[in-house]
Amino acid sequence: MVKVFPLNINNLIVISLLLLVCAKTSVAYSVVAFGARPDGRTDSTQAFHKAWAWACGSVKPATLDVPQGRFVVQPMSFTGPCKNRVTLRIKGTIIGPSDYRVLARSNVWLQFYNINGLIIDGGTTGTIDARGQPFWSCRRHYGYCYNGAQSISFVSCNGVVVRGLKSMNSQKSHMSIKNCNNVALNYLTLRAPSGSPNTDGINIQHSNRILIYGSVIKTGDDCIALGPGTKNMVINKIACGPGHGISIGSMGNSLREDGVHNIVVANVVFTGTIYGVRIKSWARPSNSFVRNIIFRNLVMRNVYYPIIIDQKYCPNNQCPHQNSGVKVSNVSFINIKGTSRRKEAITLTCSPSNPCKGIKLQDINLTFGSKPAVSTCSYARGISRGKVIPPSCF
DSSP states (O other): OOOOOSOOHHHHHHHHHHHHHTTOOSEEEEGGGGTOOTEEEEEOHHHHHHHHHHHHTOSSOEEEEEOSSEEEOOSEEEEOOOSSOEEEEEOSEEEOOSSHHHHHTSSEEEEEESOEEEEEEOTTTOEEEOOOHHHHHHHHHHSOSSOOOEEEEEESOEEEEEESOEEEOOSSOSEEEESOEEEEEESOEEEOOTTSTTOOSEEEESOEEEEEEEEEEEOSSOSEEEOTTOEEEEEEEEEEOSSOOEEEEEEOSSSSOOOEEEEEEEEEEEESOSEEEEEEEESSOOOOEEEEEEEEEEEEEEESEEEEEEEEEOGGGOOOOSOOOOEEEEEEEEEEEEEESSSEEEEEEOOSSSOEEEEEEEEEEEEBTTBOOEEEEESEEEEEEEEEESOOOO
């Protein structure tokens, strides 16, 4: 049985809304007042630095305003701790430098570090645009073009709400969360073309109590990827596609690695993605684990691999050729319907030395166009409930 844990979708939504309501501020700063130019040409990085220093240093709750217009900003860090809560209110568009190499030489474009009580409010127009097209073109033609930059990163932050923000054309991942607690990401739009390499929507590692709600994610890689140390998380009401679906992993990158547990993925529509919901681990020794996972109320529209557990993960033919030590247990797939672009709509490839345990298939209806689909299993143990199409292979 899947254990019940104290994480409720509605409670997390209420908490994030309360944080926004409580964001009434006593002092406001505009980046324009510090010299930023909304002309799409002038480098406004130093003006953003100065404005952030004033907002972060305010003893009263502060708002940092980015008004209408296009503001060029180079890689920078919004660093705390701040003296009080800060709201970054974006109405215009923050754009990357015209020379893609300026961002590509950096791992992160906009980093938020060591901040407690941060709100980023994109309203209806707030946008960040990394202008990643030249970087992707270089990658396609030459293979290596510097590392590339994540568009926005939260590291060691607590009590973060991001609402209404649009992230366009990231060089690599649109958003990453690492070593953070109590983060709500609501009504986001993350978009890059399907052929753009490694443009994940949201990457999460070593973080606790995360909500992603009511968002549209169209990328060239994972819509959402949950890495080691992710726990107590809800993903709800997401439109995913194109992209590689929602993934847990890859796990088992090292012998000693934090696991992933207590995750709910609900009410997601996958359209034209490579994968739907996926758990992936390298075939090598590891003490890691994936457990207490619920995937429910999902719609698959022409998805190549709607449901997959892959414990022989091997991109680019770089295979360890061992057995995965990652222990996968208590994973439920409930009320999942739609169409698969492959005959194998359910693929459960588990570890011979650590078979998957407690896998539950309930109320599944996946078809292969007008033909019946099939399930394939290796070292997977579980139960099926209700009507399961294709029939389970346990």
